Amino acid sequence: MTALVDCNSFYASCERVFRPDLKDRPVVVLSNNDGCIVAMSREAKELNLPRGAPLFKVQKLLDQAGAVVFSSNYTLYGDLSRRIMEILESFTPHLEVYSIDEAFLELRGSLEELEDQACTIRDRVFSWVGIPVSVGIGETKTLAKIASHRAKKNAGNICIPTPSQWPDILKETDVKEIWGIGRQYGQKLHSKEIHTAADLILQEDSWVKKNMTLVGLKTLWELRGKPSFTLEETPPPKQGIMSSRSFSFPVTEMEDIMEAGADYASRAAEKLRAQNSACRVIHCSVMTNPFRESDRQYARGMTEQLSFPLSYTPSIVSVVHRQLEKLYRPGFRYKKIAVFLSEIEPAREGQLDLFYKKDSRNDAVMEAVDRINNRYGRHSLHCMPLRPGSRWQMKRERLSPLYTTSWKDLPVVRCGAPLLKQRGPG
């Protein structure tokens, strides 16, 4: 059987682990640059804010509700996620980490044994890490997804339907909510009078394959209880790596653009090396803010095919700089730049090109750089001087401390107010 373990309001729950005072208060987490709301606690969801609302539009409402607002603290979320995945690994060797807050597990046993395991998983993750999770179990990944969705609404946050319960559940499941179908396809299916998962499983295989491609067909089989998506225990290397961000202020100077370009290129190169790959194509783009209608608009990108695969940061940064020099036009207010690496292949040893002799010392340097940055934090070593507080850097005004990964950010426990005789015996 396949179980989906899904953290409840993960980012908001992470913020609460070291802030017990936030237990019943609405908590929201903002996107990069503090722009929009990306995560909400249950209490915040009850305020019925529009999904992805920009902070400034809902600030007043949040203040009235006594909500607490955080910048996204991916260092903290990543550390707590790693702990949770480590706990889940102790239940089964067959585990797919699907996202930062979700994992598929292969579990065995009778319905009763599965229920026991699900309760243990839920209780252990909550006690050990402080994050509430929901567990949904079904014959296939798609069914486990549906079960976990329902588990979130149960008091116990666990849902393991018996075979006789599934038909009713499928009748209550909108096709839009099925894993891998989504809103757009869902709309199309609705127009063909296919509203629920129960409607969908009645369709002919050939019709589904024709109208919804092979993935749709596999989804159909999964809904019927036939496993068709296997666990991807080690995710395949990414075929494209994107590193981009919006600036919190309009950026006008070339120096800032170049600095941001070097930083994004370094970040992308780091990801490339982390999966042992190299890329053959580098794409770079710049754009102004289309929502500022009074501004003159400009957007342009550039792609460069390399004659040999690269993963060495200084080489990638110099390609990106060469591109940005051509893309940059003075007089515009830039909103965003992006670096995209593609045609990714496994990094190989030895001579790669007749005219290019690889310097093996580069690999050693990059390995050392990656190790230092992993240990002492990003930006410990980088490829271009970063001036402190330069304008393109991320706006994170409401960042919570790095409670678990930084010595100076450790949570503080207060050892009693001095001489306060309170609530004593007798």
Add this chain to the structure above:
Amino acid sequence: MNSYPKSLPTAYFLSDPPVQWEIPEKENTRGIPCYADLIKAGFPSPAADYREEILDFNAYLVQNPASTFTVRVEGDSMIDEGIRSGDLLIVDRSIPPGDGMVIVAILYGEFTVKKLVRKGGRLWLYPGNPAFDPVRIELEMEFQVWGVVSHVIHRFLAGRSALS
């Protein structure tokens, strides 16, 4: 729909029976190497064969990495227990709290360090300083055990570490 009587626990409450959990075996690779074989005095060192042995402080302080957190202490209500202001506490959330253990508790939405004491059928939070009074836990109190303190790290040389 299945409904489960076992509701979501908010960590350990007073009535909860102690739970024993098995701890996943985990290799700990970081550590302090013993540089015995670096002493070269003109003849092969007999210690060279023991090069693999490492004193690993992580393994000593952390039994269960997934559930172990570090917090810093501020205040002097636990000095008699050997916990002083500025010390680091290693807190293991997988250890079931028991009588006489030092715990990090949440009391009315705030973290506090106290000794958990069972006396006369009641639970108490005992400070380690006569200037403070013990707190008796009442059912209606907003109280929760956050984790059990397993070690305290106290630094003797002030200003010698980057950790403050």
